[in-house]
Amino acid sequence: MSSLSLDSVSKRYGETTALSDVSLDIEDGEFFTLVGPSGCGKTTTLRAVAGFESPTEGAVRFGGVDVSGVPPEDRDVGIVFQQYSLFPHMTVRENVAYGLQFTDHDYDPDARVADLLDLVGLAGMGDRDPNALSGGQQQRVALARALAPNPDVLLLDEPMSALDARLRERLRREVRRIQAELDVTTLYVTHDQAEALAVSDRVAVMNDGHVEQVGTPQEVYREPATRFVAEFVGENNVFDGRATEAGVEVDGTTFAVPVDARPGESVTLCVRPESMQVGGATNALTGVVDYAEFLGDAVRIGLDWQGQAVVVRVPAIDLDSVPADGDDLTVGFDSDAVVTL
Numbered sequence: 001m002s003s004l005s006l007d008s009v010s011k012r013y014g015e016t017t018a019l020s021d022v023s024l025d026i027e028d029g030e031f032f033t034l035v036g037p038s039g040c041g042k043t044t045t046l047r048a049v050a051g052f053e054s055p056t057e058g059a060v061r062f063g064g065v066d067v068s069g070v071p072p073e074d075r076d077v078g079i080v081f082q083q084y085s086l087f088p089h090m091t092v093r094e095n096v097a098y099g100l101q102f103t104d105h106d107y108d109p110d111a112r113v114a115d116l117l118d119l120v121g122l123a124g125m126g127d128r129d130p131n132a133l134s135g136g137q138q139q140r141v142a143l144a145r146a147l148a149p150n151p152d153v154l155l156l157d158e159p160m161s162a163l164d165a166r167l168r169e170r171l172r173r174e175v176r177r178i179q180a181e182l183d184v185t186t187l188y189v190t191h192d193q194a195e196a197l198a199v200s201d202r203v204a205v206m207n208d209g210h211v212e213q214v215g216t217p218q219e220v221y222r223e224p225a226t227r228f229v230a231e232f233v234g235e236n237n238v239f240d241g242r243a244t245e246a247g248v249e250v251d252g253t254t255f256a257v258p259v260d261a262r263p264g265e266s267v268t269l270c271v272r273p274e275s276m277q278v279g280g281a282t283n284a285l286t287g288v289v290d291y292a293e294f295l296g297d298a299v300r301i302g303l304d305w306q307g308q309a310v311v312v313r314v315p316a317i318d319l320d321s322v323p324a325d326g327d328d329l330t331v332g333f334d335s336d337a338v339v340t341l
């Protein structure tokens with residue numbers, strides 16, 4: 001196992017800047033996730049760690065040692081990609097054993113492969129042809145193959161994006177369990193913020209080639225450092241206003257939110273849909289119902305408030321009836337539910 005760090009890594013392809021001054025410190029045994037929209041630089045970061053790309057500037061370090069110039073096959077990383085990328089002409093067992101061929105190790109190959117198949121829940125399937133497996137099973141084989149040589153670092157690039165939602169949820173818990181059991185330093189790439197929150201020790205939210213925020217799932221959700229993080233990680237109602245003596249004024253409505261800013265200064269307020277309630281609260285606003293979705297456990301209501309979309313999510317049990325489209329509806333939030341940017 002090894003810690004992993006990126007020190008001011010930039011990567012340019014001609015005119016395109018894929019990564020701009022990315023610095024990350026990932027602890028030994030940590031499950032660390034890069035999350036962000038398509039094209040933000042997640043895969044480029046992972047490829048720089050794997051050694052498939054050389055940074056234009058900056059350094060990648062494993063256990064504090066600069067690995068610039070170390071080719072991918074000597075970096076002691078295991079990789080699982082989005083595509084299953086198993087060898088179709090080999091059995092499951094041979095695919096996993098393949099991972100052992102290129103490294104020095106003391107394992108008895110047969111015992112090691114059996115252990116790994118057991119670990120990923122495929123005991124007894126060693127003789128199968130990979131094509132005779134489901135997508136989820138194929139990714140388990142790919143994971144076993146990547147883990148076979150006991151790598152210092154495990155790199156997972158959207159390994160579940162080809163699977164259906166239910167299977168993805170199950171497999172992500174499995175991956176997390178296996179990672180924790182082996183205590184292997186893991187860098188996980190996903191565009192799915194809910195997945196990132198669910199599995200990670202910490203996440204880096206990336207945008208346009210740079211890191212916006214690094215933190216635990218709770219930190220990036222509850223204390224977003226930037227507007228981008230506030231809007232990308234979960235849903236958020238973002239209100240742009242100005243500080244006043246009484247709080248913050250947004251389009252003529254004053255919310256009694258205490259802020260550090262001086263009167264007249266711009267302030268951005270973020271309120272999560274689940275932090276809003278139907279009916280008045282310390283801070284109230286009345287809008288027109290654009291849509292109201294009954295979700296079983298909750299009702300999600302979209303309001304048009306003076307031209308701004310506001311989303312409210314309330315427990316279904318709190319509502320006598322689902323509001324109708326076009327109704328006027330007053331919703332509110334408490335001042336301590338607000339995050340100020």
Ligand code: ATP
Nearest residue numbers: 013016017018037038039040041042043044045191
């Ligand atoms: P996705 O989720 O869609 O895979 P990503 O966050 O992984 O996106 P990257 O694949 O790292 O993003 O790409 C970051 C930027 O670098 C993009 O603008 C991409 O077009 C560009 N890029 C990546 N590889 C190359 C390359 N070989 N040549 C030129 N530009 C590239």
